[in-house]
Amino acid sequence: MWSQIIFLVSIIVVTIFLLLELKKVLIRFYIALQGPFFAPTNSQRIKQILELAELKPGEKVVDLGSGDGRILIALVRAHPQIKAVGVELNPKYVKLSRDNIKKAGLSKKIEIRKSNFWKEDLSEYDLIVTYCIKMVMGKLERKLKDEIKESTKVISVFFQFPTWKPKIESGDIRLYQK
Numbered sequence: 001m002w003s004q005i006i007f008l009v010s011i012i013v014v015t016i017f018l019l020l021e022l023k024k025v026l027i028r029f030y031i032a033l034q035g036p037f038f039a040p041t042n043s044q045r046i047k048q049i050l051e052l053a054e055l056k057p058g059e060k061v062v063d064l065g066s067g068d069g070r071i072l073i074a075l076v077r078a079h080p081q082i083k084a085v086g087v088e089l090n091p092k093y094v095k096l097s098r099d100n101i102k103k104a105g106l107s108k109k110i111e112i113r114k115s116n117f118w119k120e121d122l123s124e125y126d127l128i129v130t131y132c133i134k135m136v137m138g139k140l141e142r143k144l145k146d147e148i149k150e151s152t153k154v155i156s157v158f159f160q161f162p163t164w165k166p167k168i169e170s171g172d173i174r175l176y177q178k
């Protein structure tokens, strides 16, 4: 009787483990085919980011995976004296964000780099914004803790870091500091 229960529980545990691994493989396969996920931050969340950021003139901001550029455009409109950089891997969104920034008349104030943010040095920024997928939050937490200054603010949209406790939470927008 006990051996049957142990066998059944083992089968369930192994099945759950395999399904979770299969999910990761399918996500990697999707990213390899389609490029990284794009989901824009909505205007309510951008308002929350603006409130938490408390930017000062001259500060430097980066959006890791800047998509269509909407967060940077909103930040620079609210704080024209900041320096803003977007790092975006997908050429489609590099072009779209550059077009949107041009339409907003902010080409001189926002730089979009076509680059992989894992290769970027994040030590120079005062504010880092990120809206990534859950799978990479642990790796990103380690990179940020290794590279950023004590004073740097990190704002994450929706996803939380696995061990880093947020300093401020506003709905699903969270601000972190070392």
Ligand SMILES: C[S@@+](CC[C@H](N)C(=O)[O-])C[C@H]1O[C@@H](n2cnc3c(N)ncnc32)[C@H](O)[C@@H]1O
Residues within 6 Å of the ligand: 035, 036, 037, 038, 039, 040, 041, 063, 064, 065, 066, 067, 068, 069, 070, 071, 087, 088, 089, 090, 093, 115, 116, 117, 118, 130, 131, 132, 157
């Ligand atoms: C969820 S979207 C967020 C877009 C934008 N930050 C916003 O909140 O509206 C994530 C973006 O990150 C980009 N991305 C994902 N991995 C990346 C990487 N390693 N380097 C640069 N960009 C990346 C995707 O192409 C996508 O545009």
